[in-house]
Amino acid sequence: MSATFEEGGLGNLAQSARTNQLKSARGILLGVGILTVLVNLGLVIFADRIVDAEIEKELKPVRAAGNVIDQEALKELREGAIRSLRFVDGIAVLLGVVFIVCGILVYTYPVPVTIVSLVLYLGSAAVFGVIDPSTLAKGWIVKIVIVIALFKAVQAALAFESERKRATTVAPLFPT
């Protein structure tokens, strides 16, 4: 009897440790989500100014060399660049919203949500790395910590779910 009680106690301790891991995963997901939404929303709003600044930077040496710029082609290029930037950053805003939703739902559906979060986090890091390779180097330690924490959360969610299933199928310790 005491063994059962102790096991129950240890089980509860383990479950509470897993809940803590899920809690930190929730914090990470909400943090990453809110940051992604805010940064990319800013980029969507100020896309035209960013593109203008980049074009100006590219055109400076061309003007200095005394070359004539085709204004029609420049206008088309500018519009295409603004649309592309808004398209990519719009997807990034959606991704941020998905992270926030994952953070909210992590206790309700721990296994699917933690797996989806890890897949999307790795995927989004790769996407931003392709768009701007310098982002790969920026904060790489933080990124590795986040990936490890999310993977720990996946493991915790698997154990949490398995324990929850076990608790619902109650059976005695000894055969009758």
Add this chain to the structure above:
Amino acid sequence: MQEDLFPPAENIAEEAREHPCWRCGSLVAKGILHCPECDARLLQEEADLHADKRHATSSASLKLLFISYGLLLATGVIHAAVLGARLEFEPGFNRNLRNQLFAQVGIVEVIDTIFVAIALWLGHRGLATTVPLGRSLRPWLWAIPALLICLVINFGYHALLRSWLHVPLIADELTSRLDLAALLLICVQPALVEEAFCRLFALDCLRGVLGVHGAVWISATMFGFMHVAVLPSVPYLISLGAVLAYFRVASGSILLPIALHFLHNLAVFAF
């Protein structure tokens, strides 16, 4: 109907693992708490032990899945970076550049093949699906119309990207002429290796811990992100990945998605 087409992976995985009942001796699948023959209650510890083992296996498979996924993404990012740098310094697309790009694609695909082979060798549990022959033929009949729909969506989506974003798509240049290198690198290798990773390893790993639809869409998302070098195509590729994954689950065989993937990529050259 849904259960017929998509048998739950847990049942398949547990099929072969049985142990004798302590009372009547009949074989009972591990994890079941009551003997179906004599209704004897089976030991909780035994069920727990089995659940723990299963959890450890799932956890190890998932670790391997995420490591290999990370490595494939890293190769994709490096591939895209080198591709971008090459195109920036070349004034126009010519035969020489095309050959160089194909050489680069070849190197990336060899690396990907090695990663996928190691992942499959170390971690694939092999959930052999038990779809009856009559039912497994049905998805093969549906495959051609589904492929045609996918191709229409593909061409429509990319036409929209070209006209709306004015984005030059490097894939257009690479798929302009079909030769042996193009056939091997764009049709054969992706059909074999990507299907082996996404529709065999990832799908089976995820079906062990998630439902069918969850596993299908997450493996499809992985498939999409693996094509990060052709970034604008990622949203379309996620939906293509889901279609291929549903065909894998419905047919119970990896051959159908391999054939569809090969035909899909071949059709991109044809049109």
